[in-house]
Each structure stands twice: as C-alpha cells, then as structure tokens.
Amino acid sequence: xxxxxxxxxxxxxxxxxxxxxxxxxxxxxxxxxxxxxxxxxxxxxxxxxxxxxxxxxxxxxxxxxxxxxxxxxxxxxxxxxxxxxxxxxxxxxxxxxxxxxxxxxxxxxxx
Amino acid sequence: xxxxxxxxxxxxxxxxxxxxxxxxxxxxxxxxxxxxxxxxxxxxxxxxxxxxxxxxxxxxxxxxxxxxxxxxxxxxxxxxxxxxxx
Amino acid sequence: xxxxxxxxxxxxxxxxxxxxxxxxxxxxxxxxxxxxxxxxxxxxxxxxxxxxxxxxxxxxxxxxxxxxxxxxxxxxxxxxxxxxxxxxxxxxxxxxxxxxxxxxxxxxxxxxxxxxxxxxxxxxxxxxxxxxxxx
Numbered sequence: 001x002x003x004x005x006x007x008x009x010x011x012x013x014x015x016x017x018x019x020x021x022x023x024x025x026x027x028x029x030x031x032x033x034x035x036x037x038x039x040x041x042x043x044x045x046x047x048x049x050x051x052x053x054x055x056x057x058x059x060x061x062x063x064x065x066x067x068x069x070x071x072x073x074x075x076x077x078x079x080x081x082x083x084x085x086x087x088x089x090x091x092x093x094x095x096x097x098x099x100x101x102x103x104x105x106x107x108x109x110x111x
Numbered sequence: 112x113x114x115x116x117x118x119x120x121x122x123x124x125x126x127x128x129x130x131x132x133x134x135x136x137x138x139x140x141x142x143x144x145x146x147x148x149x150x151x152x153x154x155x156x157x158x159x160x161x162x163x164x165x166x167x168x169x170x171x172x173x174x175x176x177x178x179x180x181x182x183x184x185x186x187x188x189x190x191x192x193x194x195x196x197x
Numbered sequence: 198x199x200x201x202x203x204x205x206x207x208x209x210x211x212x213x214x215x216x217x218x219x220x221x222x223x224x225x226x227x228x229x230x231x232x233x234x235x236x237x238x239x240x241x242x243x244x245x246x247x248x249x250x251x252x253x254x255x256x257x258x259x260x261x262x263x264x265x266x267x268x269x270x271x272x273x274x275x276x277x278x279x280x281x282x283x284x285x286x287x288x289x290x291x292x293x294x295x296x297x298x299x300x301x302x303x304x305x306x307x308x309x310x311x312x313x314x315x316x317x318x319x320x321x322x323x324x325x326x327x328x329x330x331x332x
Binding site for chain 1: 258267275276279
C-alpha cells in the first residue's frame with residue numbers, strides 16, 4: 001500500500017475529528033509528515049494507526065486509548081499543554097509549536 | 112558523572128531528539144526501545160513506569176531523577192550543564 | 198475491451214455520500230456519489246469479497262463493513278487492510294473464543310488488493326458506466 005495515499009486519507013479523517021475538539025494539525029510540516037508516516041507503518045503492522053509516541057500495552061481497552069487522534073482520552077492533559085503528546089495536533093491558536101514543551105500530566109497539575 | 116538511562120520508542124521523534132541531546136553533549140547513556148523489546152522486557156518497563164506514576168516516553172533517568180517527555184532544559188540542569196537548548 | 202457505456206442507474210437514485218449496487222453485463226458494480234461526482238467500482242472488497250455497497254462512503258473513501266478495509270473510489274487503490282476484530286470485554290466460551298482468534302489470525306494475513314474502477318459518464322440524469330473497460 002502506498003504511504004503517501006494513506007497519509008492523505010488519514011489527514012482527511014483526522015481533520016474532521018480534531019477540529020471540533022479545538023485542535024488542528026501542527027504547522028510544523030516536517031514533524032507532521034514524519035508522525036503520519038510512522039502511523040501508516042504502525043497501521044500496517046497492527047491494523048490500527050496508533051500514536052507513534054506512546055507505548056502499546058497489549059491490553060485492548062488501554063491500547064484503544066492511544067489510537068490517533070487520541071485527544072478525547074487525554075483531553076485535560078492535552079488542553080493544558082496545548083498539544084497532543086506526539087505533537088501531531090496543537091490548539092487552533094498555536095502558531096509556534098516549538099514553544100510547547102512536552103510535559104506529562106503531573107507537571108501541569110493533573111493526576 | 113551521573114548515570115543516564117532511558118526508555119524510548121523507535122517511532123517517536125522526541126525520543127530521537129532526547130538521544131541526540133545526550134549524544135551531542137557527549138554524555139553516555141543506556142537506552143531500550145520499548146517497541147522493539149521482547150514481551151518480558153516490555154512488562155518490566157511498564158511496571159517501572161507505573162511505579163513512577165508515569166505513562167509517557169521518553170522516560171529518562173538521570174541518577175535518581177526521572178524526567179518524562181522531551182525536556183532538554185531539565186536534562187541540562189540535572190547534569191549541571193551550561194544551557195539546555197538543543 | 199470495449200468502452201461501451203451502459204445506463205447503470207438514474208443519478209437521482211444515488212444521494213450524495215451514497216452508494217448503490219448494480220449488475221451490468223454480468224458484473225457487480227457499485228455506483229458512488231461523491232459530492233455530485235459519480236464513480237463506479239467493483240462490488241467485491243479487495244480483502245475478502247464483502248459487498249462494498251454495505252460499507253460507508255466518506256468523501257472519496259469507501260470503508261468496507263466487514264473488516265474496515267479502505268479504498269479510494271477514484272483510483273480503486275487499497276489504502277488500508279482489515280482492522281483486527283474486537284470481542285469486547287467478555288471472555289467467550291473457550292472453543293468459540295479459539296475459533297474467533299483463529300479466524301481473526303487468518304483474516305489478518307489475507308492481502309487487501311486494490312479494486313477495479315469503471316469509467317463513468319453523467320448524461321441526461323443517468324449515470325453511465327462502461328463495465329468492460331474496468332482496470
């Protein structure tokens with residue numbers, strides 16, 4: 001299967017989901033392309049596009065929480081850091097994604 | 112020098128940046144790519160993360176300090192290095 | 198390979214975002230309406246031959262109802278293969294559980310081929326398809 005075609009399709013589906021959640025694709029094109037490519041590889045391997053930056057636990061219920069876009073399962077955390085963990089998505093008003101550090105929930109007053 | 116070890120994912124660009132940070136600063140480190148490890152190792156790693164109250168990668172240990180997420184400034188400060196930016 | 202176009206279905210009979218299966222010249226074909234543009238693809242999923250007209254059409258992307266393989270209806274390209282089945286939180290009876298696991302394992306190993314597309318034309322409120330000119 002063609003990686004570029006699959007990336008385009010994922011982009012189409014994801015856009016519709018993350019918009020209403022207040023997010024958009026990161027303006028960092030290089031990061032976006034790399035992460036989407038990793039997701040296509042993961043989808044090829046596991047049948048489902050998992051987040052490239054979170055671990056698979058081989059427990060269906062928990063692994064479903066890192067299927068991209070995983071924003072709904074980590075809403076408070078991602079809203080607090082204005083990005084999702086891998087950075088594929090950022091808040092809609094973000095113009096400089098490099099300024100958003102990758103902080104775990106404990107460091108933004110959660111959990 | 113403080114011992115540096117980390118758990119990372121081969122598919123994650125932030126984990127790559129983390130490794131690069133330590134390599135660029137000539138700090139030796141051990142790492143295990145969780146996704147490429149066998150099941151027993153994966154279970155052990157997740158137990159360690161759960162015990163530390165963490166669930167994210169990169170998971171970096173500098174001596175006794177645990178840092179989750181790509182945080183070059185904190186790596187620099189934990190190592191007593193000048194300047195944290197990549 | 199003739200390029201002969203046949204009236205497949207009235208354009209009004211396929212709503213935007215909708216699909217209808219037709220049989221033309223002995224071939225089972227699905228007509229898709231993607232925002233007013235009509236496409237025609239083979240009815241059989243490139244994975245395990247499920248009827249694609251029973252799937253969902255979103256934009257240009259058709260998802261098969263059986264195992265969720267996805268296709269681009271303009272090019273016929275297979276974009277993704279089957280999604281591993283989920284049996285919910287309950288444990289099925291042992292033999293049944295083993296059966297499902299076995300089928301799931303086999304199903305995952307079957308390659309998803311791209312699907313045939315057929316040229317279409319819109320003429321006087323009819324969708325025309327050339328069933329012998331499929332890729």
